[in-house]
Amino acid sequence: MISFKDIVAAVLTVVGVLFVALTIAAGLIWVERRLLAVWQDRYGPNRVGPLGLFQVLADTIKLLAKEDWIPPFADKPVFVIAPAIVMITVLFSFAVLPVARNIVIADLNVGLLYFLAMSSMGVYSIVLGGWASDNKYSLLGALRASAQMISYEVFMGLSLMGVVLVAGSFKLSDVVEWQDRNVWFVLPQFPGFVLFLIAGIAETRRLPFDLPEADSELVAGFHSEYSGMKFGMFFVGEYLGVTLVSALIAVLFFGGWLGPVFGLAGWARTALGIVWLLVKTFLFIGFFILLRAALPRPRFDQLMSWGWKWMLPLALANLLVTGAVVMTMSK
Amino acid sequence: MLSLLRTFWEILKHTFRRRVTVQYPEEKPYLAPRWRGRIILSRDPDGEERCVACYLCAVACPVDCISLQATEDKNGRRYPEFFRINFSRCIFCGFCEEACPTYAIQLTPDFEMGEYKRQNLVYEKEDLLISGPGKYPGYNFWRVAGVEIGGKGKGDAEREDPPTDVRSLLP
Numbered sequence: 166m167i168s169f170k171d172i173v174a175a176v177l178t179v180v181g182v183l184f185v186a187l188t189i190a191a192g193l194i195w196v197e198r199r200l201l202a203v204w205q206d207r208y209g210p211n212r213v214g215p216l217g218l219f220q221v222l223a224d225t226i227k228l229l230a231k232e233d234w235i236p237p238f239a240d241k242p243v244f245v246i247a248p249a250i251v252m253i254t255v256l257f258s259f260a261v262l263p264v265a266r267n268i269v270i271a272d273l274n275v276g277l278l279y280f281l282a283m284s285s286m287g288v289y290s291i292v293l294g295g296w297a298s299d300n301k302y303s304l305l306g307a308l309r310a311s312a313q314m315i316s317y318e319v320f321m322g323l324s325l326m327g328v329v330l331v332a333g334s335f336k337l338s339d340v341v342e343w344q345d346r347n348v349w350f351v352l353p354q355f356p357g358f359v360l361f362l363i364a365g366i367a368e369t370r371r372l373p374f375d376l377p378e379a380d381s382e383l384v385a386g387f388h389s390e391y392s393g394m395k396f397g398m399f400f401v402g403e404y405l406g407v408t409l410v411s412a413l414i415a416v417l418f419f420g421g422w423l424g425p426v427f428g429l430a431g432w433a434r435t436a437l438g439i440v441w442l443l444v445k446t447f448l449f450i451g452f453f454i455l456l457r458a459a460l461p462r463p464r465f466d467q468l469m470s471w472g473w474k475w476m477l478p479l480a481l482a483n484l485l486v487t488g489a490v491v492m493t494m495s496k
Numbered sequence: 497m498l499s500l501l502r503t504f505w506e507i508l509k510h511t512f513r514r515r516v517t518v519q520y521p522e523e524k525p526y527l528a529p530r531w532r533g534r535i536i537l538s539r540d541p542d543g544e545e546r547c548v549a550c551y552l553c554a555v556a557c558p559v560d561c562i563s564l565q566a567t568e569d570k571n572g573r574r575y576p577e578f579f580r581i582n583f584s585r586c587i588f589c590g591f592c593e594e595a596c597p598t599y600a601i602q603l604t605p606d607f608e609m610g611e612y613k614r615q616n617l618v619y620e621k622e623d624l625l626i627s628g629p630g631k632y633p634g635y636n637f638w639r640v641a642g643v644e645i646g647g648k649g650k651g652d653a654e655r656e657d658p659p660t661d662v663r664s665l666l667p
Contacts (some may be wrong), residue, residue, distance in 0.1 A: 204510045208517050459507040460500070 178270050186259050189446075190404040195221050197404075197454050204458040225397070233393040240297040247294035248388075248395045251287055251402035258283040258409050263338040265422045265438035276337040277329060280413065281322050284368055287406070288314040291370075291377060294399070295387035306386025309465060310377035313367055316472040317374075321364035323480035327357040327487040328417055341421040351418040356483040358418040360476060365410035367472070369403060371453055373460040376468060407453050408446065415445035527605035529631070532590045534606040535581055537621070538599065538630035545625065546600035546637060549576040553592035553601050561585035562592060571645055579621040584614050598637040602630045 195210065195218060202209025210217040235244055261276035263269040273279050288311055295307020328350050329335055332343040344350055351358050367374040378386040388399045415421060422438030429437055463471070518525050527533070540546050549566030567577040592601050611617050629635065642650035642659045651658035 204507050206510055206513050206516045208515055208519070455504060455507060459503045 175270070178264075178268060182259055182262070182264060182270055183256065186256065186405060186408060187401075189408050190401050191221050191225070193404040193407065193450065194224060194400070196450070197457075200451065200454045201458050204455070228394050228397040231393040233395065236298065236300075236390050238299045239390060240299065243293050243297035244390075245395070247290050247297060248391065248398035248402070249290075250293070251290035252398050252405065254283045254286040254290070255402055255405040255409055259405075261337055262409070262412055263341055263416060263421060264442060265435045266338075268435065268439075269338060272336060272338050275335045277325055277335045277340075281318070281325075284321075284406075285314070285318055287368075287402075290399075290402070291387045294391070295377075298387070298390035300390050302383045302385075303387050303389045306377045306379070306383045306389070309379075309383075310370065310387060312465075313370075313374065313376060313468060313472075316469060317364045317367035317476070320360055320472070320476045320480035321368060323477070323484055324357045324360035324364060325417065326484050327354045330484070330487050330491050337416055337421075340417055341423065344420045345423055349418065349420045349423070354418065354483075354487070356479060357487075358414070360480050360483065361417070362414060363476060365414065366453065366456065367468075369406035369410055369453075371403070371407060372457040373462050374468065375462060376465055379462065407450055411446045411449035411453065412442065414449050415442055419445050421445075527607075529605065531605035531607075532588045532593075532603040534583075534604050534609055535586065535588075535592065535619075535624065536602055536604055536626045536630060537579060537624045538602055538626055538632070539628065540636040540638075541629055541634055542636065543627070545575055546598045546629075547576050547579065548574045548598055548600070548637070549579075550574075550597060552595040552597065556591040556595035558589060558591060559585045559587055573643070576621065579624060581619045581624060582617065583609060583619060584617040599630070599632045599635055604630075 198220070199209040199211075199217070210220040213219040213223050235241055258280050260270040261273050261279050263272065291310040291314075292307045295303040295305075295310070298304070328340060331350070331353060332340045334340065334343075340350070370377050376386075377383075378388070380386075383389070388396055391399060422442045424437070424441035424444075426434055426437060538546055547564075549564060551564065551566070554560075554562040554564060561582040562580070563582075564579040565577040566574050568574055588603065590603050593603050596602075609617070642656065644650050
């Protein structure tokens with residue numbers, strides 16, 4: 166029997182997660198520009214509002230005011246749907262993210278598989294967007310994206326299997342509870358953490374794995390032909406992806422909402438848990454931006470051989486060793 | 497792999513480096529004294545206009561942004577009737593300053609001349625003329641060149657040397 170209270174709680178959770186995720190993703194436009202500027206000895210946008218925070222608003226107004234142009238040679242329906250898919254799939258993934266103890270939109274017992282499935286679906290957005298644009302740069306970007314995402318998804322899934330083996334569950338809240346009882350997964354599953362981090366960067370198409378966009382070679386890759394808010398959707402979708410992967414790293418390897426509680430209890434403890442998750446998430450978002458500031462872009466064949474010849478065998482080895490250890494421990 | 501970590505560290509160290517950005521409207525950049533900015537017309541130490549309306553600046557100007565009309569006062573001294581610089585064309589090359597035989601036209605370290613109307617970028621003589629001698633205090637062209645007034649040639653007055661023959665190579 167579902168009570169009225171449950172429905173209100175569920176709706177509040179959905180709205181809260183949606184609001185926070187979208188706010189962070191939009192805010193990241195400003196955060197990234199400021200942080201990149203800091204690491205390049207500049208200031209970045211600091212004129213609009215306090216610390217330049219309203220820059221996001223100004224950018225949004227600019228994007229909304231732009232002509233929403235669809236090229237006459239484009240495949241119109243697909244062209245329009247493609248940017249929405251990236252937003253939808255990433256936002257769907259947020260559903261299984263445990264924000265704090267017992268606060269999660271849908272605590273699926275296949276949560277991790279669901280996340281992997283959704284991130285695979287995200288490829289469609291890029292491939293369709295690049296294909297529908299009917300532009301050779303876009304098509305090249307889309308092809309690169311599909312090759313890259315498929316290659317890196319393989320060991321992304323495998324790198325997480327170590328965590329699943331040890332925690333004994335695909336459920337994300339179970340993974341965190343295991344870390345509460347034992348130790349954060351970053352220690353026993355360090356190779357898995359590194360592999361998932363690399364796969365996550367590739368999955369969100371962030372530098373140094375931004376070959377689908379590769380501004381210097383492909384103009385803007387798969388979204389060359391997009392303008393206005395459709396481009397904005399790709400843009401925010403990318404930042405949502407960064408937020409999601411950062412939050413997942415925090416949940417899977419750094420104990421999610423766990424952290425010093427300072428003797429708090431009840432709702433204050435829950436709130437503190439959310440704060441801890443946000444702090445950890447932002448640390449990884451910062452790392453993503455640091456990567457962009459620090460690393461050059463590899464060649465595409467280097468990217469492929471790196472993925473298949475190093476990351477995949479390493480992920481398999483990690484899985485093998487973890488499996489062996491789990492088997493001997495359980496006997 | 498180690499080089500990657502070192503790269504991150506090197507980039508992180510930039511967090512506390514000095515910013516290279518000059519926060520312009522609040523913080524003004526240093527402009528050298530010879531900076532080529534807004535053009536002015538200067539006066540000699542006696543407060544007279546230095547410009548003799550020789551048209552050399554207008555000729556030297558590669559974008560033809562200077563226009564003037566020469567006229568004479570009652571002593572037969574040449575001066576510009578009007579002097580107009582169209583700053584929407586000016587490229588601040590400084591050729592006019594180099595061409596000027598009397599140091600009248602000078603470029604100054606000022607670039608903040610933005611206008612909302614293009615027409616306002618056309619400066620007339622009263623906008624250009626300043627009350628001081630500009631970069632060359634104490635220089636008076638006529639003291640150096642000698643002056644011809646009604647009934648008296650150059651160097652004919654008492655205690656006045658004959659004018660230098662500018663076409664001679666001898667000193």
